[in-house]
Amino acid sequence: MAKSHVHDAKLKEIMLQEGESVPAFFNAVFGFLSRYYPEKIYNSSQISGEHLINQSFCKWREKYLLEKSEEEKHSTKRNLVTEKKADSFPVANGAVRDNYSWTQTIEDVEMKVPVSPSIKKGKQVKVQLEANTVEVSLQEKSMWRTVVSGKLAHNVRAEESVWSLVPGEHVLISLEKKEERWWNRLLSGEDPIDMQKIDAERDFSTLPAEEQEKIRELVWNKQQLEQGKPTSDRLKMESMLREAWNAEGSPFKGQAYDPTLVNFATGSSFGSG
Incomplete structure (x- = not known):
């Protein structure tokens, strides 16, 4: 068994016990570290706990994206198109717009911006987030093009929001809402969604x-x-x-x-x- 897989059975058991909820799983892991090895993640003089977490996350995300990219190259069913439309993304509690789609929970918003197959690296993407604005630009043929720009319907915690690129597919932006509330639109000025169709059920792990x-x-x-x-x-x-x-x-x-x-x-x- 590969060294990276030796703990899979135990970690899988924890994941199942936490209802296969990723936030609950991380809460169990960091709770363990906080109780037994706090100095390793909070008092390190050489490197911060946040950096260690981000370093590990980026390592395994890169591995996943590389394997996914290789898988697609060898798939005979791959759809070779030069552009992907936003309406190819399934949405719930949100909407499909011309250049992006969005969905939400009571706590956060997820935004997907489709990109062409030529967008393969993070340096080809610029995402500017502030408390009440978002802007996404893509570099294509040495030229930068702004594909989404506007004022958010409500404020977010920009410092706690993150984005990532799925090469040749889309930019995924996760925005943490400043207040727990349902949004009727992502950007000010756009058409509102039907709030009566909102699925207001909350993820079990987010409940008190x-x-x-x-x-x-x-x-x-x-x-x-x-x-x-x-x-x-x-x-x-x-x-x-x-x-x-x-x-x-x-x-x-x-x-x-x-x-x-x-x-x-x-x-x-x-x-x-």
Whole structure:
């Protein structure tokens, strides 16, 4: 097994336990590092933790893009076109425009700008992001051409937004919203989308911890009911009953514990007599 694959099984298990959510997976990994090796990522005098993370990310992204490019070269089904249209990208909670497409979650916006097959390197792309503006320019035949430029409908956290190039396909720009809200357009002045068609469901990993715990409990209770087993409320009630069984003043003091004597249906009586 290649050295880079020796931990795949364990990492796959973590990924599955986190519901195959990449943010939740990273949260588990960095939580581990923060607890056991904080000095490695926070107190390094030689290199910053952010740089280490970015270095590793760029290394594996480059490998993926190279393999993807080679795969396409040898594919007999490759569509040899000189230009790709924005409407070739599937969108949800967004829209397709002439030079780009966009989609969103409650927390961020993803924007795709198609490029010609001649755009192979990041240095052929310029992306300028500010709190409320975005501009994308491409270098083709030694000439720079601005393909998208405008004021964003709402502010973003420009310093936390990122972009990447899929060679010969598109520029992917991920914008982090400054406020959690649904946008009805990406750029000011363009036609609004139908907000009634928004899929407002949130990714499980982005929910507050207490909401995640409540959902897990509901799912677990449903499974318990389907299997004819007690729910969490029933188990809590029985736990309380066990503690009170021989307590002073209990009508069952001195008797062997027998939950069948208790009327759980009404919750107000210890027995039927």
